[in-house]
Amino acid sequence: MNTATPAPGPLAGLRVIEMGSLLAGPFAGQLLGDFGAEVIKVEPPGQGDPMRVWGQHRPQGHSLWFPIIARNKKSVTLNLRLPEGQQLARELLSTADVLVENFRPGTLEGWGLGPDTLQQLNPGLVMLRVSGYGQTGPYRDRAGFGSIGEAVGGLRALTGEPGRPPVRVGVTIGDMLAGTLGALGTMMALYSRTTSGRGQVVDVALYEAVLTYMESLIPEFALAGQIRERSGSTLPGIAPSNIYPALGPDGQPGEWVVIGANADTVFRRLCAEMGRPELSDHPDYRGHEARGLHMNELDELIAAWTATLPADELVTRLGQAGVPASRVYSAREMLQDPHFAARGNIVRLHHEQLGSFPMQGVVPRLSETPGAVRSLGPQLGQHNQDVYGGLLGHTAGQLAAFQEQGVI
Structure with a gap:
């Protein structure tokens, strides 16, 4: 069990507003939070992010996935479909360095929260926008999950045994690749801001994130006339x-x-x-x-x-x-392996209902300013008072009215 107070991390002082749900956007938020950014997760009132109930195994009704994907984050509830909710979002974003969102393109614009509006309000804001097909192009309005990105980006065609239907990798790799590249792009944009003073939009398409990792797939066909096929547990031409x-x-x-x-x-x-x-x-x-x-x-x-x-x-x-x-390795070997233990690959925090909660630690390792897992995923709306009252200055009476109106 981790008892020492973690160092603040290299991104301490950076405020991230996460409006994404499910996986790709929130995974980018997880990576930023692991290294000390203040990540405020905005969730719809009532049920919150569907990730709160996703996962195969839910002892005592508790998700084993949400505490990981929402670790190191605060949670506020906000109904972005209401004008009052959109105004609260603008107030919140005026204080932020980064917005992470993975709605369909055009959704934020419909709520009065598009780049033109927000960059007038907060010129230094970096907007990470993750979507199935990107913010431009003829497919921009299509719905897209990570599985679709894996198919369009080429991964599914290569995964499985020769002569058999394509299969999926056992984790939601397309979403996490997009989240990883999204976090990387966000840091590039923040670095650019140090000289320009201005934020920008980071546009990550799920299929493009997958495509980025497809090695020499494209020139193999274009220049050599070869279409790489499924090859099971081997890579063609690489032996043993x-x-x-x-x-x-x-x-x-x-x-x-x-x-x-x-x-x-x-x-x-x-x-x-x-x-x-x-x-x-x-x-x-x-x-x-x-x-x-x-x-x-x-x-x-x-x-x-x-x-x-x-x-x-x-x-x-x-x-x-x-x-x-x-x-x-399976999880059994990971939890028993002395190398995992020596490098702290599995960290444990206390979960109020489930007790000691093990999960993967922070990667990459920084020698001087390491990241850390400071908290598990929060309760829905746990930080409404801290954020709307403490940060934005709304009174208890205003918060009560917001709650009665279904705004938070």
């Missing part, structure tokens, strides 16, 4: 780099080990450890291109060897030989 069978602690099959030995020197070490040093000089396996052409045969040779060894012994031996290898 695959998942291989191993024995469990009981001596029975069922464990899996990932081995990456596709560099010439590393492949030589692997062959020596296998007791087959001659393979490294075999014409079929000597050099990167040859191994790629004979990937299937090479993987069969390696799998025949790994299948005879316990997974832990295999990983230890390969590690000592300088060959990258690891078991395939």
Whole structure:
């Protein structure tokens, strides 16, 4: 359990108003909050962000996802569809450095909260706008979730086994890629503001975020006439780099080990450890291109060897030989692993209903001004008084009237 008071972080003093819901925008807000920004999350009165009830497992009715995606944030309720709510939003944004939003393009403009209006009100405001297809172009008005971004951006076409339908990665990777690039773009815009004095719009489309990570997919087709296809647990032409069978602690099959030995020197070490040093000089396996052409045969040779060894012994031996290898981790292995513990990869905070609440820590690591997890996701509207009363100066009577009118 973390008991020490965390350092404020390098973004201390930065105020972020998060109007996004679900994942892409809020993930950008999480990253900024991890490094000390004051993130004020604006949620509709009543149910709040749907993330409060999302997730497969909800012990005692509590989401296990929302405390992570909303960590280090404050929560206020605000009905942006009402004129009074829009006016409160303008008051709040006049104090802010950053607005994060992931509504459909045009939604903020319809509420009188578009860039032209807000940058007149607050010329230094940086607006991060995350949407399915971006703020411009013929598809701008289409709805788009992360799954659609993964499809349009090329990831789904590459994920799965050859000859079988595309599958999804086991996490909502499209949203999180967009959130990560959104946070990066926000910091670039803030850095630019230090010399220009002006904010700007950071436009992140979900499909573009995915496309950014598609390596050489485009020129492979445009210049070589090749469309990259699904290749299961391998990458075309990269060998050996695959998942291989191993024995469990009981001596029975069922464990899996990932081995990456596709560099010439590393492949030589692997062959020596296998007791087959001659393979490294075999014409079929000597050099990167040859191994790629004979990937299937090479993987069969390696799998025949790994299948005879316990997974832990295999990983230890390969590690000592300088060959990258690891078991395939689940949450169980992460919580038990001494390296995770030594680097503080899992942090624990107290949850009022669930007790000790473990979650992934902050990345990246900064040597002088590290980030920290200071609080779990807040209760809906927990900071209405602090923000609307303390920050904006509204009286208790005004807040009561706002609540009665459904504004907050």
